[in-house]
Amino acid sequence: xxxxxMTTRAWLLMLPLLAVMIxxxxxxxxxxxxxxxxxxxxxxxxxxxxxxxxxxRMLSGANFQRTLVTTTWFAVISVAAEMVLGVLAALLLxxxxxxxxxxxxxxxxxWALPTVVNATLWRLIYNPxxxxxxxxxxxxxxxxxxxxxxxxxxxxxxxxxxADCWKNFPLVALIALAALQAVPRDITxxxxxxxxxxxxxxxxxxxxxLVGPLLVALVLRTIEAFKVFDIIWVMTRGGPANSTRTLxxxxxxxxxxxxxxxxxxxxxxxxxxxxxxxxxxYAALVRKAAGSAx
Amino acid sequence: MLKSISRTLLxxxxxxxxxxxxxxxxxxxxxxxxxxxxxxxADVRAMTEAFSKANPDIKVNLEFVPYExxxxxxxxxxxxxxxxxxxxxxxxxxxxxxxNVLVDVSARITxxxxxxxxxxxxxxxxxxxxxxxxxxxxxxxxxxxxxxILEKAGIKSPPKTWDELAEQAKxxxxxxxxxxxxxxxxxxxxxxICDYTTLVSAYGGDFIKDGKPAFQSGGGLDALNYMxxxxxxxxxxxxxxxxxxxxxxxxxxNGEAAFALNWTYMYNMANDPKDSKVAGKVGVVPAPxxxxxxxxxxxxxxxxxxxxxxxxxxxEAWKFITFMTSQQTQxxxxxxxxxxxxxxxxxxxxxxxxxxxxxxxxxxxxAMYPRPTTPKYQELSTALQQAIQESLLGQAKPExxxxxxxxxSGL
Amino acid sequence: xxxxxLAFTIFIHxxxxxxxxxxxxxxxxxxxxxxSPTADLSAKxxxxxxxxxxxxxxxxxxxxxxxxxxxxxxASLWNSLKIAGMATIAAIALAIPAGxxxxxxxxxxxxxxxxxxxxxxxxxxxxxxxxxxxAYFGMLNNIFGLxxxxxxxxxxxxxxxxxxxxxxxxxxxEASAMIDGASLFQTLRIITLPLAAPVVATSxxxxxxxxxxEFFYALLFTSDLRAKTLTVAIADLAGGxxxxxGLIATAGVLAALPPxxxxLVMQRALISGLxxxxxxx
Numbered sequence: 014x015x016x017x018x019m020t021t022r023a024w025l026l027m028l029p030l031l032a033v034m035i036x037x038x039x040x041x042x043x044x045x046x047x048x049x050x051x052x053x054x055x056x057x058x059x060x061x062x063x064x065x066x067x068x069x070r071m072l073s074g075a076n077f078q079r080t081l082v083t084t085t086w087f088a089v090i091s092v093a094a095e096m097v098l099g100v101l102a103a104l105l106l107x108x109x110x111x112x113x114x115x116x117x118x119x120x121x122x123x124w125a126l127p128t129v130v131n132a133t134l135w136r137l138i139y140n141p142x143x144x145x146x147x148x149x150x151x152x153x154x155x156x157x158x159x160x161x162x163x164x165x166x167x168x169x170x171x172x173x174x175x176a177d178c179w180k181n182f183p184l185v186a187l188i189a190l191a192a193l194q195a196v197p198r199d200i201t202x203x204x205x206x207x208x209x210x211x212x213x214x215x216x217x218x219x220x221x222x223l224v225g226p227l228l229v230a231l232v233l234r235t236i237e238a239f240k241v242f243d244i245i246w247v248m249t250r251g252g253p254a255n256s257t258r259t260l261x262x263x264x265x266x267x268x269x270x271x272x273x274x275x276x277x278x279x280x281x282x283x284x285x286x287x288x289x290x291x292x293x294x295y296a297a298l299v300r301k302a303a304g305s306a307x
Numbered sequence: 308m309l310k311s312i313s314r315t316l317l318x319x320x321x322x323x324x325x326x327x328x329x330x331x332x333x334x335x336x337x338x339x340x341x342x343x344x345x346x347x348x349a350d351v352r353a354m355t356e357a358f359s360k361a362n363p364d365i366k367v368n369l370e371f372v373p374y375e376x377x378x379x380x381x382x383x384x385x386x387x388x389x390x391x392x393x394x395x396x397x398x399x400x401x402x403x404x405x406x407n408v409l410v411d412v413s414a415r416i417t418x419x420x421x422x423x424x425x426x427x428x429x430x431x432x433x434x435x436x437x438x439x440x441x442x443x444x445x446x447x448x449x450x451x452x453x454x455x456i457l458e459k460a461g462i463k464s465p466p467k468t469w470d471e472l473a474e475q476a477k478x479x480x481x482x483x484x485x486x487x488x489x490x491x492x493x494x495x496x497x498x499x500i501c502d503y504t505t506l507v508s509a510y511g512g513d514f515i516k517d518g519k520p521a522f523q524s525g526g527g528l529d530a531l532n533y534m535x536x537x538x539x540x541x542x543x544x545x546x547x548x549x550x551x552x553x554x555x556x557x558x559x560x561n562g563e564a565a566f567a568l569n570w571t572y573m574y575n576m577a578n579d580p581k582d583s584k585v586a587g588k589v590g591v592v593p594a595p596x597x598x599x600x601x602x603x604x605x606x607x608x609x610x611x612x613x614x615x616x617x618x619x620x621x622x623e624a625w626k627f628i629t630f631m632t633s634q635q636t637q638x639x640x641x642x643x644x645x646x647x648x649x650x651x652x653x654x655x656x657x658x659x660x661x662x663x664x665x666x667x668x669x670x671x672x673x674a675m676y677p678r679p680t681t682p683k684y685q686e687l688s689t690a691l692q693q694a695i696q697e698s699l700l701g702q703a704k705p706e707x708x709x710x711x712x713x714x715x716s717g718l
Numbered sequence: 719x720x721x722x723x724l725a726f727t728i729f730i731h732x733x734x735x736x737x738x739x740x741x742x743x744x745x746x747x748x749x750x751x752x753x754s755p756t757a758d759l760s761a762k763x764x765x766x767x768x769x770x771x772x773x774x775x776x777x778x779x780x781x782x783x784x785x786x787x788x789x790x791x792x793a794s795l796w797n798s799l800k801i802a803g804m805a806t807i808a809a810i811a812l813a814i815p816a817g818x819x820x821x822x823x824x825x826x827x828x829x830x831x832x833x834x835x836x837x838x839x840x841x842x843x844x845x846x847x848x849x850x851x852x853a854y855f856g857m858l859n860n861i862f863g864l865x866x867x868x869x870x871x872x873x874x875x876x877x878x879x880x881x882x883x884x885x886x887x888x889x890x891x892e893a894s895a896m897i898d899g900a901s902l903f904q905t906l907r908i909i910t911l912p913l914a915a916p917v918v919a920t921s922x923x924x925x926x927x928x929x930x931x932e933f934f935y936a937l938l939f940t941s942d943l944r945a946k947t948l949t950v951a952i953a954d955l956a957g958g959x960x961x962x963x964g965l966i967a968t969a970g971v972l973a974a975l976p977p978x979x980x981x982l983v984m985q986r987a988l989i990s991g992l993x994x995x996x997x998x999x
Contacts, residue, residue: 019822019823020825020826022823023822023823023825023826024819024826026816026818026819027815027816027819027820029811029815029816030812030813030815030816030833030873031816031829031833033812033866033869033870033873034833034870034873037848037866037867037869037870038836038839038870041844041847041848041851042839042844042847044846044850044851045843045844045846045847048846048847054406055382055846055849056382056386056406056408102737105733105734108730109730110727110730110734111731112738113734116734116737116738118982118985119738119741120741121978121981121982121988122741122742122745122978122982124981125927125974125978125980125981125982126745126974126977126978127930127931127948127952127973127974127977128933128949129931129952129953129956129973130748130970130974132956133952133953133955133966134748134970135744137748137751137963137967138744138747140963141549142557142561142760143557143759143764143963145747145764148762148764151763152763152764159546161546161548161549163549164494164546164549166702179740187989236837236838240840240841242841242842242933242934243933243934243949246937246953247953247956249495250375250495250496251495252495252496252549252692252696253495253548253549253696253700254693254696254697254700254702255495255693255696260840261840261841261934264842265842268845269379269382269845270378270685270689271685271686271717272382272406274846277846278846281840281842281846284840284843285838285839285840285843288838288839288840289838339941339942342954342957348787368942368943370941370942371790371954372954372957373957374957375957376954380941383849383858383938383939383941384858384859384941386849386850386853386858389858389859389941389942390941556961557760557961561760582756
């Protein structure tokens with residue numbers, strides 16, 4: 014069988030997938046680019062060409078800069094916490110203890126809970142008047158008066174991050190645990206004979222096995238955290254005083270609430286560009302890590 | 308196991324596809340309502356059932372969304388011709404008219420309607436001299452108070468001015484009856500604008516003058532200053548800044564607020580012993596005024612029912628709207644929302660058991676103050692919400708916050 | 719097994735207990751809220767277990783009386799099932815040929831990379847044209863329209879997983895079947911697919927969970943019972959207007975039940991899927 018026939022056949026087999034992706038993702042993306050240079054509205058006017066006006070206005074607006082900072086905080090802190098907690102949980106689950114099988118199975122719970130349900134649940138937990146968090150903390154004597162967790166700018170973002178972490182760290186833990194189980198036992202044993210302490214053992218013996226899978230998880234989680242919409246929409250809608258408004262919420266507001274499809278599109282593309290740069294940088298990291306691991 | 312799962316799903320998908328709702332001989336119309344204050348979901352469903360009985364050839368599918376989703380859903384559904392009848396807030400006709408969302412129904416409105424419906428209600432559906440629907444919910448924010456707490460504090464009569472409200476709340480706080488006596492809905496949402504507008508009307512302020520924002524000074528600024536003082540002095544429940552109307556009701560019903568600003572619907576709900584701990588102790592008066600400026604204050608929080616331009620059944624849609632807004636229907640369900648019809652307010656069937664509310668309504672409804680009428684209302688409101696929250700949280704001084712709101716209002 | 723000091727053993731058990739509490743407490747609380755009378759949920763101090771267990775909300779939400787809150791909820795449950803089911807089946811149907819093609823003909827692999835890269839696109843970047851496009855074809859507020867959009871979220875994942883699965887099946891097996899005179903499709907059907915069945919299952923589970931979870935597009939593209947999904951229905955309930963927290967919790971429990979059951983029962987398959995992509999980088 015000739016190579017060129019193989020390639021043609023491969024393309025034919027890819028065709029349905031590519032056709033769907035091009036028509037449902039590719040074309041809208043191109044159209045978003047077109048829209049971003051117009052002043053089109055969501056309903057009614059087609060809009061006329063306005064050049065780079067939308068981009069200039071969006072990039073210079075205080076809203077965008079502030080939202081970018083909020084989004085970055087959300088992404089960096091929640092992803093970092095998920096990584097650390099995930100690895101710690103995986104190290105724990107790799108030990109021997111009673112009920113280990115059950116606990117491993119339970120780890121899937123938060124991850125399987127739909128995002129919207131998770132957000133709703135935490136919104137109820139944080140309720141300032143009747144929430145479980147206030148009740149538990151006061152009953153335990155850790156808090157003297159009920160607090161408005163989602164109503165104070167300095168706790169709202171943190172409260173969102175906790176809710177996001179709770180749902181996502183088990184995923185990291187499961188990935189890390191699978192990688193840990195792949196560490197050959199004789200290697201750890203040998204390192205113990207060599208007299209390596211637990212930290213040195215983690216750093217030099219175990220970590221190399223974790224790096225690859227963890228980086229992949231890191232890339233996926235960071236991209237998702239940067240695009241975050243659902244959990245914020247359900248829990249705070251960007252409040253209080255816009256302190257939890259992320260880029261996706263801002264785009265929604267511009268394009269759908271204010272119906273300015275044109276400037277909404279330009280903002281969306283700016284976000285896309287940011288995520289792409291981030292992803293490419295990460296991909297380079299992954300490749301480097303994969304190279305050094307093998 | 309897996310095979311059977313996917314087979315079940317496959318089956319479900321195909322069976323589902325086959326049973327997609329298809330057209331019967333009858334006409335089917337879709338109506339969008341809100342699951343919120345005013346008529347309860349159960350009331351709306353019961354009214355619709357009565358309509359269907361009277362008009363068996365018209366089937367009405369009801370859809371309920373939170374108030375926060377009402378505007379966006381209406382606009383987005385235009386693309387699919389989704390709704391025939393939509394509930395709209397008093398602040399949207401300007402935008403809906405300029406974006407061609409609602410049908411101009413001026414010609415459909417009869418003399419009888421024109422004469423019978425309160426003039427204040429008509430402002431809800433009118434923009435640029437044209438009517439875009441029928442008013443349905445005639446509503447404003449009242450000052451509710453807990454009679455028992457006021458009595459314990461030795462307060463004879465509820466406040467007539469906003470300053471009196473603060474004084475009375477201080478007495479209640481100082482006597483240790485409640486730590487934070489006043490509850491409001493100051494979440495970053497339209498609800499906060501309604502409370503703010505009530506105060507703006509009390510202080511005689513203006514939102515827009517000659518097409519330019521005018522809330523940064525005078526009454527607009529006084530209103531925000533009052534909110535900030537009430538918040539920072541500890542008279543206001545600090546959680547108000549994440550409350551919507553239902554949270555306010557819950558706190559009031561639990562006996563944890565001496566005063567609360569809320570819509571009509573709270574009166575009978577808070578008086579229902581099944582859910583409320585303060586049943587029988589609920590007092591209601593118009594929102595207070597400001598000495599030398601106003602006797603009472605009120606925001607126009609009314610809503611109307613309109614036909615979308617995407618509707619293929621405008622006749623049936625109008626029939627449904629006329630039924631829902633008819634005096635008979637409204638009188639029958641006058642517990643959570645008061646009728647738009649002038650003569651209803653003297654009808655014993657309506658007033659019975661809620662004389663106090665009717666008395667407050669007569670004063671409050673006459674004083675209703677509009678939020679600005681502009682196609683860019685969403686942007687203005689969003690900017691104002693931010694200003695209110697930033698001021699409450701001490702992130703900005705009220706005058707600065709309102710100034711930047713004016714700049715970001717799109718006006 | 720290494721020997722451990724008693725202190726370390728105690729530490730491990732304490733940590734495991736803490737982890738179990740952290741994972742379980744919020745989920746259990748969701749369930750407790752769903753069976754607590756309304757008064758208990760606004761009691762101060764809060765009641766952690768209801769005086770009287772109340773399952774009536776489940777009956778309310780699952781009732782099918784026409785034009786009731788229950789009918790609205792069950793309709794959205796069905797919509798979610800149908801949309802997730804259709805999108806998953808389609809995503810597998812696209813993934814099998816495409817995944818095999820990339821696995822056997824690496825020269826076309828770059829196109830799969832492009833497809834996977836679409837994952838980086840925030841949905842808001844596509845929403846406006848998609849909205850207008852669906853409106854043009856009359857597919858707004860339509861389960862087929864939403865399933866088509868979901869397909870583009872699921873297909874990159876399923877294709878990637880299938881490709882990893884096919885990579886693990888030696889080409890020699892296929893080659894020998896072909897020599898025996900089987901056509902390509904016969905070979906795939908008789909030899910390759912049965913070997914890849916576990917991967918197909920894993921991919922389908924992932925796809926189902928992803929589709930079940932989606933909220934943003936559903937929020938924009940559906941408006942009523944004809945297509946509204948469960949996630950949107952729950953967000954509507956939680957929008958701050960329903961004062962019965964127990965009802966919100968009940969809706970949450972019902973929406974979480976299918977994916978949680980799948981997760982618990984199919985754990986092994988899911989984890990192998992999670993890691994197969996990851997470990998190979």
